Amino acid sequence: MRGEGKNRKCLAYVAIFIVFQAIVIAVFALTVMKIKGPKVRFSSAVAENFSSTDSNSSSLSFTLVTRFAVKNTNFGHFKYQDSNVTILYAGQAIGTADIPSGRAKARSTRRTDVTISINTDKLTGTTNLASDMNSGLVPLTSEATLKGKIQLMKVIKKNKSGKMSCTMSVNLANRAVQDLKCK
Helix, strand or coil, X not given: CHXXXXXXXXXXXXXXXXXXXXXXXXXXXXHCCCCCCCEEEEEEEEXXXXXXXXXXXXXXXXXXXXXXXXXXXXXXXEEECCEEEEEEECCEEEEEEEECCEEECCCEEEEEEEEEEEEHHHCCCCCCHHHHHHHCEEEEEEEEEEEEEXXXXXXXXXXXXXXXEEEEEEECCCCEEEEEEEC
């Protein structure tokens, strides 16, 4: 009879331990293992090498030197494939550049310099480029999508992608990029 009480106590302790472990695993799975897509942004942009055919022309070309940032908030690294970034004026592409494949470490930000050649000669149809150039501010948008895999603890792999959509204005008077905002 005495051994039976000890067995029940031992069994109760094992059951309590199993329930406790299940709670710990559930909390871990809901917080740490929640995989999110990376945040992709331009952290800075500088316009260089401006040229225009003449003062009355609505043609503009310059080089946009950007710092491209991939912020990984997960507990595993994000390995992404080659991609590209497109600069748009009035919904039309006026410049593209390649983003080389890379890896953003866990809970860190990877920054890469990307140089984009902008040329408004690629525009088709009627646009407000001449009036925007006369006002001194040319509004631009940029788009990019990074596709890759997030790997947690070298066991769990999940496909995720990060999308970037930024707006900016190029000030023709001081030849600077201003109002850079990314979503």
